[in-house]
Amino acid sequence: MAGRPVEGFGGVLLRPGEPGYDEARVVFNAMIDKRPAVIAQCESAADVAAAVRYGVQQRLEIAVRGAGHGVAGTGVSEGGLVIDLRKMRSVQLDPDARIVRVGGGATWSDLDGAAWPYSMATTGGRVSSTGVAGLTLGGGSGWLERKYGLACDSLISVELITADGELVIADETKNTELFWALHGGGGNFGVATALTFRLHPLPGMTLARLFWPADAGTAVIRAYRDLFEQGAPDELGGSVFFAAAPRKDFVPQALQGKSAVGVTATFVGSEAELRSAMAPVLALAPDGMMLAELPYAELQSALDDPSGLRNYWSAEHLSSWPDEAVEAFSARAVEMPAPMTSQQLACPWGGAVARHAGKWPLPHRTAPWVVQSYGVWSDPADDATGIAWAKNVCADLRPYSTGAVYLNFIGDEGHDRVVAGFGKENYDRLARVKAEFDPGNVFHLNQNILPA
Known part of the structure; x- marks a missing residue:
């Protein structure tokens, strides 16, 4: 197919050996190293439709790439076609109506930067380079979730190219079953070329x-847990974690680079309000502390993670977090690989996350806690160690798990975990939507739902 044109396609096609090809095929997770036959850099919905039709006609495995941040690396295919949306990053904002429409390749940095001058936002991810579409279609966990719900809760409409190359619009009045499915069902139903949010x-x-030394871990985690279980305000979000303390001026030099227990707290409001809400944790006198009021767009990029490293992520949603589970979580931290980049953390849910439970195909929303393991390292020789550690963090907490899981937090863990991400009843309903819009499972490089 070398040099073959794609009918109706007005973007840029990159093939092996051509300038820009090797750069364009790289995704966030360095464990993924695939060489597609062609990368279609789309500039419009018409380009996406043409690329989809071409891929189906040529029987090429189709991957859809937004920001390429997904840990499973499904934004690239070996020997197939990559539909690359990164040139489709437009942001159209109506401040009076409090509505924003973004292109399918937009990142949260694009959206946040446009909305913040108007003192507005919608729940995004915790990293500014994450793609809006991928995060939202999977549900959309982020700093503002306890106050405003998941990203998908603010979704008004989606423009989608289906497996037959047709453009459809899904909202509360059109293609309503598809609209329901797009609140967590991921990229199973087509290519999202534009999304509109409230x-x-x-x-x-x-x-x-x-930050505190790691041996303070159990005491810090208990205080943090109790704070939320006793009714923290919805404006308060964040996580408690084990990681290496950063090499920053606000961290004592003796703790920098050393194993530490930490808390990241975000608050929709002032520093004084955060201090009041976090008083029981602040009373433990952290060795290193930074508090600052800052624009949301700046907060969103403050903890951006580096690309070019090897990643393995997993997660468990907890029905409770008793003392024995806290101790198990703390004990596993001593085995953390490459501690300057790896971390294990727990995020409080509740608030608006729980209040929207039952509306969309996301049964994990009722969990009060989410435990995550982020194994991150640079040397391929450490793959087995890093993967085993990430799995063990979650295995330790599985006796306390709800059994459900937010699929954006994990890589490829098999079909049973996909079903657990939706629950059997929701999965069966999603499979019927899949059968209507993608009966041939063209879009299967994702947390895949098989057509009914």
Whole structure:
């Protein structure tokens, strides 16, 4: 197919050996090293439709790439066709209506940067380079979730190219079953070329980063757990974690680079309000502390993770987090690989996350806690060790798990985990939607739902 044109396609085609090809095939997770036959860099929905039709006609395995941040690396295919949306990053914002429409290749940095001057936002990821479409279609966990729900809760409509190359619009009045499915069902139903969101007022944000030596872990985690279980305000979000303390001025030099227990706290409001909400944890006198009021768009990029490293992620949603589970979580931290980049953390849910439970195909929303393991390292020789550690963190907490899982937090863990991400009843309903819009499972490089 070398040099073959694609009918109706107005973007750029990259093939092996051509300038830009090797750069374009790289995704966030360095464990993924695939060489597609062609990368179609789309500039419009018409380009996407043409590329989909071509891929189906030529029987090429189709991968859809937004930001390429997904840990499973499904944004690239070996010997197949990559539909690359990174040139489709437009942002159209109506501040009076509090609505924003973004292209399918937009990142949260694009959306946040446009909305923040109007003191508005919608729940995005915790990393500014994450793609809007991939995160939202999988549900969309982020700093604002306890206040405003998951990203998908603010979704108004999606423009989608289906497996037959047709453009459809899904919203509350059109293709309503598809619209329901796009609130967590991921990229199973087509290529999202544009998404429209409802924006929320966001007058101010405060970020806190707190660090103690690792041996304080159990005490810090219990205090943090109790804070939320006793009714923390919805404005308060964040996580408690084990990682290496950063080499920053606010961290004592003796703790920098050493194993530490930390808390990241975000608050929709002022520093004084955060201090009041976090008082029981601040009373433990962190060795390193940074508190600052800052624009939401800046907060969103403050903890961006580096690309070019090897990643393995997993997660468990907990029905409870008793002392014995806290101790198991703390004990596993001593085995953390490459501690300057790896971390294990727990995020509080509840608030608006739980209040929207039952509306969309996301049964994990009722869990009060999410435990995540992020194994990150650079040397391929450490793959087995890093993967085993990430799996063990979650295995330790599985006795306390709800059994459900947010699929954006994990890599490829098999079909049973996909079903667990939706629950059997929701999965069967999603499979019927899949059969209507993608009966041939053209879009299967994802957390795959098999057509009914």
